[in-house]
Amino acid sequence: MNMPPDSGNLLAGLNEKQLEAVTLPHQSALILAGAGSGKTRVLTTRIAWLIQTGQVSPQGLLAVTFTNKAAKEMLTRLSAMLPINTRGMWVGTFHGLCNRLLRAHYREAGLPATFQILDSADQLSSIKRLMKVMNVDDEKFPPKQVMGYINSCKEEGLRAHSVEAYDSHSQRMREIFEEYDKQCQREGVADFAELLLRCYELLGREASIRQHYQSRFKYILVDEFQDTNRLQYLWLKLLAGQGNNKEHNCIFAVGDDDQSIYAFRGARVGNMRDFEEDFNVQSIVKLEQNYRSHSNILDAANAIITHNRNRLGKNLWTSAGKGEPIRVYQAYNDIDEANFIVDEIKMLHAEGVDLNQIAMLYRSNAQSRVLEHALFTAGLPYRVYGGLRFFERAEIKHALAYLRLIANPEDDTALLRVINFPTRGIGARSLEQLQEAARQQSCSLWQAAINKVGDGRPGKGIEGFVALIKQMQEESIGLTLPEMAELASNLSGLRQYYLGEKEGEDRIANLDELVNAAVAFMNQDIGMQVDENGETQSLLTQFLSHASLEAGEHQADAGRDALQLMTVHSAKGLEFKTVFISGLEEGLFPHEQSMYEASGLEEERRLMYVAVTRARQRLYLSHAQSRMLHGQVRYGIPSRFLDEIPEELLKRLNATASPSRMAQADAYQNHTPAPSQKDALPWKIGQSVAHSKFGQGVVVSYEGNSNDLRVQVNFGREGLKWLALEYAKLEKI
DNA sequence: CTTACGTGAGTTTTT
């Protein structure tokens, strides 16, 4: 068993470029991995190869991803390739790895051993609470905006004291930021961005810790590099030992600038170019052979993305044939579009295509409604991505809050969540008194409660709550994790409460599921209890971190044969036999809030590129001449992205609209009749027009009378224009 | 404390 497997075996089946990437010598490298080019395979094979050829031990490398799913997949594939125990390897998300590091060095990081992780919802409520204390006007400072500000500062690597603020508004923002961090520190909690920033600061400050990890992780591998933000890049640089004039560790970065679709949340594609420079990258390996799609689809994707200026440059190709033409359907309205898609799906399904191999992609979540309605009417099973996740459900968060209080009662966020849930007669005024007391004594709410009622007596009110938490803490000693989960649900009265609720059965089922999740967690992670210092971490704390960092499946029954409905963003990384991209209209896709700025438009185009490259065999693109949006009928012109695809790749299907479908669409249209006066005017809404300067457009609205009529025309890329008919040369087409 | 009503906003999302 000491014989290493034959490395040729490992490398078998790789193409030339993949092989080059996998077997690169010890130097930093940038792998430009196109969609469907075997990116994950290259990444995992690289790890396996490094280990197998003895260049590094499993403990000597670190691989980082953005999602838990990607990390899990990497580990799964890795253990299939190598006879090693992947447990204990440093493969995980940025947040997961930082959490691990902070747990190992919590003292040096200035955190309590049991520090809890705030998810976005926790963070927001924490900010709201703080703003109340600070007497901040939440009209001038919307909490969500404050949260965005704090997070983006942290993601730039900045603390409040180093943020620039010249006007009073931003100075106040900075002040809230500073107080918020103090509050978190007091309560022993860390938000997501804090995990990264705290870890970065720890490594920067503590030379011995930094050197320990620098000498340990000779190889660092990064997935989806184009999605890294500034802080993540700084963290990587520090960990690699880059910048202190010595030889640094090498980073193997895999990414695709053409699939960078997260600039809006701080991702910096520019990190790719910086990386080339900072790490003296000798050559970029481009993986351009695509194993997913037929060439018509790839040609369309290539044609679209060529319209972007800022690219590293890459062209996908395939040895598969042309395949089917890309089908384009111009719908009368959104209902017609949905019905068309449903008809096509019925046909495909009848031909034997599995429903879960068909995806319906859209730019924004609101578009799913019409599609769902049509699917529901047709009796087709579907599942929509993007709902609440398991650990985000209210009843689960309640139960977790009790668990958090067992681990650390100073956690004000957790305390406030459940101090009166289920209700135990603690109203707004007793809460206010408690918060006032805590403020005066500058202590946690829990401490204030103790000071007020002593050890608490069973019964009602704050006394009862204090007694309850103490009882939980005592009874949980020696219990296993699942038993604790059960204790939290039962002793708190949560289960009892939901028993009395009309629709409480699902919630109770979820509470049971939490116990199951605890069992699964115990079985799975039992080997990870010992941290770097050899200290045993509380399993409870680990479980709570897990709950925050990995919110669980997006929805249940993932295995069922059902159509897949999701935004283009959530489709990234997935592939389907057949893909429908709907709503291809100017203003929707590209979205109007992004289309007037070059960088925004380019990101929209990359989004379209991602959408198109999801399809293996068949791709449908559709747009509607009118659509219900925000309760109003809107008229749109076809997306420019459609124009960017060479006509010879397309097959236009408009003529095949079935009479029954049109009837349904018409019925809908009649519900919103236009005023008859408007119909009498020569320029109807929805009329296609041509303008000498602006090109083609659609009349969207108008004002004035027949003598002095002004029409608003949507010219797509030229935007919305008001035109006085008296002067503008407009022609109907 | 719950329920009803009014108001306003309305891309994309992982951790």
Added chain:
DNA sequence: CTCACGTAAG
């Protein structure tokens, strides 16, 4: 239009 949120009333 539709949902989420906040306030006012019961």
